Amino acid sequence: MTDEFNTDIYYDDDADGSQLENATVAVLGYGSQGHAHALNLNDSGVDVIVGLREDSSSRDAAEADGLDVTTPVEAASQADIVSVLVPDTVQPAVYADIEPELEEGNTLQFAHGFNIHYNQIQPPEGIDVTMIAPKSPGHLVRRNYENDEGTPGLLAVYQDETGDAKERALAYAKGIGCTRAGVVETSFREETETDIFGEQAVLCGGIAELIKTGYETLVDAGYSPEMAYFECMNEMKLIVDLMYEGGLGAMWDSVSDTAEYGGLTRGDDVIDDHVRENMEEVLDQVQNGEFATEWISENQANRPVYTQLNQAEKDHEIEEVGERLRELFTWADEATEDEEESAKVQADD
Numbered sequence: 233m234t235d236e237f238n239t240d241i242y243y244d245d246d247a248d249g250s251q252l253e254n255a256t257v258a259v260l261g262y263g264s265q266g267h268a269h270a271l272n273l274n275d276s277g278v279d280v281i282v283g284l285r286e287d288s289s290s291r292d293a294a295e296a297d298g299l300d301v302t303t304p305v306e307a308a309s310q311a312d313i314v315s316v317l318v319p320d321t322v323q324p325a326v327y328a329d330i331e332p333e334l335e336e337g338n339t340l341q342f343a344h345g346f347n348i349h350y351n352q353i354q355p356p357e358g359i360d361v362t363m364i365a366p367k368s369p370g371h372l373v374r375r376n377y378e379n380d381e382g383t384p385g386l387l388a389v390y391q392d393e394t395g396d397a398k399e400r401a402l403a404y405a406k407g408i409g410c411t412r413a414g415v416v417e418t419s420f421r422e423e424t425e426t427d428i429f430g431e432q433a434v435l436c437g438g439i440a441e442l443i444k445t446g447y448e449t450l451v452d453a454g455y456s457p458e459m460a461y462f463e464c465m466n467e468m469k470l471i472v473d474l475m476y477e478g479g480l481g482a483m484w485d486s487v488s489d490t491a492e493y494g495g496l497t498r499g500d501d502v503i504d505d506h507v508r509e510n511m512e513e514v515l516d517q518v519q520n521g522e523f524a525t526e527w528i529s530e531n532q533a534n535r536p537v538y539t540q541l542n543q544a545e546k547d548h549e550i551e552e553v554g555e556r557l558r559e560l561f562t563w564a565d566e567a568t569e570d571e572e573e574s575a576k577v578q579a580d581d
C-alpha cells in the first residue's frame with residue numbers, strides 16, 4: 233500500500249498471516265517487548281516458545297501467562313523465527329549461544345537495529361534477518377492489542393535469503409498487532425539512528441530535562457513544589473495527548489490564546505539555536521558510532537555512569553513530590569476501581 237507521501241505503509245490486509253501457520257516463533261526475553269510479542273503472537277494463534285535463562289526472574293511470569301518456557305538455546309533450536317528481545321547490550325552474548333542452532337531458512341528477528349547496524353551481531357548467510365520495531369513501549373503494545381487496537385511499527389529487511397523475508401516480517405507484525413495501526417518500511421540504519429536520536433534528544437532525555445529544568449526554575453523562584461509539579465509534569469500528559477490526537481494544531485486550538493501567544497513567542501527563546509546545535513551534536517554521535525562505542529564500554533565496565541545517573545534521577549525532588557501528589561489524585565482511585573471492575577468482569581467471563 234502506498235500512501236500520498238509515497239511511503240509504503242502496510243495494514244492487516246497486506247499481511248498474510250498464513251506465513252506463520254506452520255512456524256514456531258522463539259521469543260528470547262520476557263521483558264517490556266518480549267512479553268508483549270509473545271502474548272500477542274500467542275493470542276493471534278501463532279506457536280510461541282519463550283527463551284529465558286534457567287534462573288530468569290521472568291520465568292514465573294511467562295509460565296503464569298500460560299506460555300511454554302525453555303532456555304534460549306533450546307527455544308532457538310525448535311524455532312523457525314527467533315525474535316531477539318533481550319536488552320540490546322546482552323544480545324551479542326545471547327546470539328553467540330544460539331547461533332549454532334540457526335538453520336538455513338530460519339529468520340532472525342529484531343525490534344531494534346542496534347546490534348546489526350553497529351556490527352555487534354554478524355549473522356551467517358542462509359538466514360533471513362528482519363526487524364519489526366514497534367514505535368511504543370512494550371507494555372502499550374500489549375495493552376493496545378488487548379483493546380483491539382494497534383501499535384504503529386517499522387519494518388526492515390537486512391538479509392533476505394528465502395525470498396520471503398518481508399512477507400514473514402509482515403505476518404509477524406500482524407501477529408503482534410502492528411499492522412492494525414500501520415507498518416512503515418525502513419532500513420536497519422534509519423531505524424537505529426532515528427530511534428536512538430529520538431529517545432535521547434526528545435522522547436526520554438530531552439523531555440525529562442525540560443520538565444526538571446522547568447520545575448527547578450519555579451521552585452528556585454520560591455513557588456511551591458506542588459504548583460511546579462502540576463505545571464511542568466502532570467499537565468504535560470494532557471498537552472501531549474492533544475498533540476497525539478490532532479497534532480500541534482489540536483493543542484494550540486485547545487489552549488487559551490494567552491498560552492498560544494506566549495508559547496509561540498517564547499518557546500523558541502527556550503529551545504533556541506543552541507539546543508538545535510546540541511541536537512545536531514547528539515545526532516552526530518549516533519551516526520558516527522561514538523554513542524554506541526560508549527554504551528558498549530559502559531556495559532563492559534559494569535555500568536558505573538548509568539548506575540549513578542539512574543540513582544540521581546530517582547532521588548530528584550520532583551519524584552518525591554509526584555509520588556505524594558499522585559496518591560491524592562481522585563483519578564488514581566478511579567483507575568484502581570476501573571482495574572478492579574475489569575478484573576471482576578474477566579473473572580465472571
Ligand SMILES: NC(=O)C1=CN([C@@H]2O[C@H](COP(=O)(O)OP(=O)(O)OC[C@H]3O[C@@H](n4cnc5c(N)ncnc54)[C@H](OP(=O)(O)O)[C@@H]3O)[C@@H](O)[C@H]2O)C=CC1
Nearest residue numbers: 261262263264265288289290317318319322343344369370
Ligand atoms: N522497551 C521498549 O519498549 C522497546 C524496546 N525495543 C527493543 O526491544 C529489545 C528488547 O528491549 P526491552 O524489551 O526493553 O528489554 P528488557 O530489558 O525489558 O528485557 C528484559 C528481558 O530480557 C531477559 N534477559 C536479560 N538478560 C538476559 C540474558 N543474558 N539472557 C537471557 N535473557 C536475558 C530478562 O530476563 P532475566 O530475568 O533473565 O533478566 C527479561 O526477560 C531491544 O532491542 C530494544 O531496543 C524496541 C522498541 C521499544
Ligand SMILES: CC[C@](O)(C(C)=O)C(=O)O
Nearest residue numbers: 367368369427431435436
Ligand atoms: C523511546 C524509547 C524506546 O526507543 C521506545 C519505547 O521506543 C526504547 O528504546 O525503549
Ligand SMILES: [Mg+2]
Nearest residue numbers: 367368427431
Ligand atoms: Mg523507540
Ligand SMILES: [Mg+2]
Nearest residue numbers: 344427428431
Ligand atoms: Mg529505543
